Amino acid sequence: MHRESRHQSTERRRISEADNEERWRLALEAAGDGAWDWSARTNRVMVSPGWTKILGYEPNDMGYELEAWKKSVHREDLPRVLAEIRAYLEGETPTFHSEHRLRCKDGSWKWV
Numbered sequence: 001m002h003r004e005s006r007h008q009s010t011e012r013r014r015i016s017e018a019d020n021e022e023r024w025r026l027a028l029e030a031a032g033d034g035a036w037d038w039s040a041r042t043n044r045v046m047v048s049p050g051w052t053k054i055l056g057y058e059p060n061d062m063g064y065e066l067e068a069w070k071k072s073v074h075r076e077d078l079p080r081v082l083a084e085i086r087a088y089l090e091g092e093t094p095t096f097h098s099e100h101r102l103r104c105k106d107g108s109w110k111w112v
Helices: 005-029 049-053 066-072 078-089
Strands: 036-039 044-047 101-103 110-112
Touching: 036 066, 066 078
Parallel strands: none
Antiparallel strands: 036 044, 101 110
């Protein structure tokens, strides 16, 4: 019987996560939609090319950590958006839905 080492198990999970991210990215590129996804486990935010385009950024301009995303949310909207995320994660609401302002590359604000 072969037992998988902790290193092998960690490496297998890392590869699986990378494969999932790649499939997500390809699906969004094909659809042409703007979307983002936050992994609560890793605190990484993935954004589609359409998402960066909507806000006037190049694909590699935006940070991929949750803190970078928080900084892009209008300061008046952030407490409400975080409360909406918390309500969803704690099962108080069945879906996450939020309309808020994000800062564009040119400094303007766009409702998303």
